[in-house]
Amino acid sequence: MNPVLAAERLGRILPGEMPVTLVRDIDLEVERGEFLVIMGPSGSGKSSLLYLLGLLDTPTSGRVLLDGQDTSGYGEDQLANTRLRRLGFVFQFHFLLAEFTVLENVRLPMRRLGALDEETARHRAKDLLDQFGLRDHAHKHPHQLSGGQRQRVAIARALANDPMMILADEPTGNLDSHASANVQEILHNLTRQMGKTVVAVTHDLNFAGAADRRIGIVDGQIDLDWQM
Template sequence: MSQFITEEDVAMECRGLHKYLGEGEMRVHVLKGVDLQLRRGEVSAVVGPSGCGKSTLLYLLGLLDQQDGGQISVGGEDVPPNKDGAHTRLRGEHIGFVFQFHFLLPEFSALENVMLPMRKLGRLSEQEMRSRASELLHEVGLGQKIGRRPSQLSGGEQQRVAIARSLSNRPSVLLADEPTGNLDVANSMMVFDLLTRLAKEYRQAVLIVTHNPDLAERCDRILRMEDGLFVP
């Protein structure tokens, strides 16, 4: 990517992010003033030892938790503190998630699982949602299995459904927490390649938390975290 970064290139940013966990003597300073800029079309990996703050950072950026200090902006808009309604709206409009566990609803088909974020956002008609979900499932190679339930799909196929679901609202930011952690080597590489290819095609900023050094090395940027801060 060019060294000249414009505001349009930046999908998400955080400045001076702090987070504490626990109470009293057990209170721990997990994030200690983290600065981060996520750029469209760029795939970044966050690596570091367990307990260094990687997943905490991901949950804050995903607006699933509230920071104790600092500012997050997404899509050029500062995220207001302690306003659940605003967080829900920004999350639905801008952020997609892929987790280690796919969290597909077992009673729904692949198509219906991909439609869920679209239903929550409420901007498309039923036919538009079905068309969009079908298109995404074809993109991830599951066009012939849109009617199958998760129990009828392999682990790799279930994670590909989760990727399609994460893309359903055309988010500008994709956050992935150990997205290949439950897959074998072949499926891990396939899912990673699919995730990064689609993200670049859609010009999304992707942040992946991983303990897999092979996957991290294939990202555009590696961010190493130790004791609540990024280090050189």
């Protein structure tokens, strides 16, 4: 079976007077339903790798294959469409739109895709919130929630269009240990119960402990010997 996500000799150099190599020659395969954690010291290039894998950034060399499809020829619109339908993002900061309610935030990707009618979309958004114990907070604004709750809303939003993969960048970076454990459990369950693939970047050892596989990144390259 094809890996759901593959990187082939992936490289990213920031151009400029003094070019900076963010990611160098990375080969990586992620299986469907896998919970993969990318670890590494600050500035190692792990977030940059995640952005490349999530089609947020375009590599300067190599390519990313999503479900066996080469994405290197994609234009900006096609990349955006792929992100909209097939990928979900969770960041260290929740990035919820402050003026919208929790429910509206979760509905945003659905409204952009426009595949569901209003009623079904609302229903689905409520189900997602329900799943993460946020039923009673649907009509609150993000600033009325705790950090852990916000992050759960962000995960619900990432799942809005039923993507095949969730990419998480330090999802527990801003959370206390209790909330971290909760988020970790949710992501774990996504792979086990919903068959989603999760690729997460983290510093958090506890979080990394729950993953199926861990890879270390040092100076933009995979370092097999890297240990926390």
